[in-house]
Amino acid sequence: MLSRHLKRACLDARWTLPPTFLLPFTANLTTVSHSAEPSDIPEVLSHPALNPSYEKSTKIPLRKLQRSSQPPSPSADDAPVSPSSPSPQSSSSKPRPPRSPLVLSDSVRELLPLLQAQGSHYITAHIYDRPYLLTAGDTVRLPFLMHGVRPGDVLRLDKASNLGSRDYTLKAAAAPPSLRSATTATTPGLDPTTGHLSSESRVMPEPADADSRARTPGQAPHFIPHIAKFKHAYLDDRLFVCRAVVMGVEAEPMRIKEKTKRRNRRVKKVKSKHRFTILRIKEVTVRSLAEIERLRARKGEIASADLRQVWRRAWNSE
């Protein structure tokens, strides 16, 4: 019985490998052109965010800080992908599963202290994939009623794409480009058996030929409707702390919609009074390198033998 395991499993970008039954489905979520047919795709994912071997081989510097004054340079891939077991409920305190060690690139090591030293910070937090530009002290009126929370509950927002101050911005890596469906293609579709636009051929195409559209870069091998995945790229949530308090619930004025047809006297009235949750952002803080190392040590990611070296480095960086 899948409760939220499935959702957390495949929507969490930290997963290296979704559950087996999803592999043929998510195997097509890639911008890399396929050499295999969809029916013969082995259970290997070529998507950068899902394939651990891809990350190891290319050794992407995981994160880059940018000065807001300089022209933006492309940020490298961000979130270190790691297997994590899905939490049973997303709205309750998450049991922290073992994750891959947080690897910071040199530029992050160099600029994160500068970002942290600047007083006020802002964050682009994503709640249900919708971005909200927040800072400490903000009052947020969400466009929906948040269920399962009461006034006074403290929420921890852990999905963020941007984290910045006056002069520095920490951005997550660019999300992989959204796949275009073959139905939205503007190039003329040639019949694979005849080689031209005519579709009068009575010959079945070879399986390899039928997959030719999958080889077009950026085009999905098949249509993927409404998948909530890889639309946004997120920062690693071990880098920041963002807390919000649920203030209460607000309601709009009652509005009445009258529904009727022409030459019909019966008028049906439909009442609407939507409710919205109000949050107040308590804190938006950037973790220092020392705190990150301490977290890593507490989680046992660092062997005790290396701990002295880590502490020394952390003290020197502070």
Next chain:
Amino acid sequence: MSTPTRFFRITLLRSAIGLPTRTSGVLKALGLHRRLKTVYHPVTQDVAGQVFAVKELVDVQEVDRALSDKEMKQLRQPDSGFYVERRAGERVMGS
């Protein structure tokens, strides 16, 4: 009957409004009642024939496993992006 090993993943991309009743009948038989709905059917000659009858309207892919409606719904839903750290009235740890 043996368990099917391969499935067609069929998504309705174009509506059958204005098309002959037989075509919309085929879509109804496949379970495609609205645009962008996705259904899974085992790979058999019957289903292949049905797909061929509406091939201009659907997108088809062959997969190993059929997802249920609940599983597909969970794939559509985004991550919440928050978790409740402390409930109202709870004492903070260590205080």
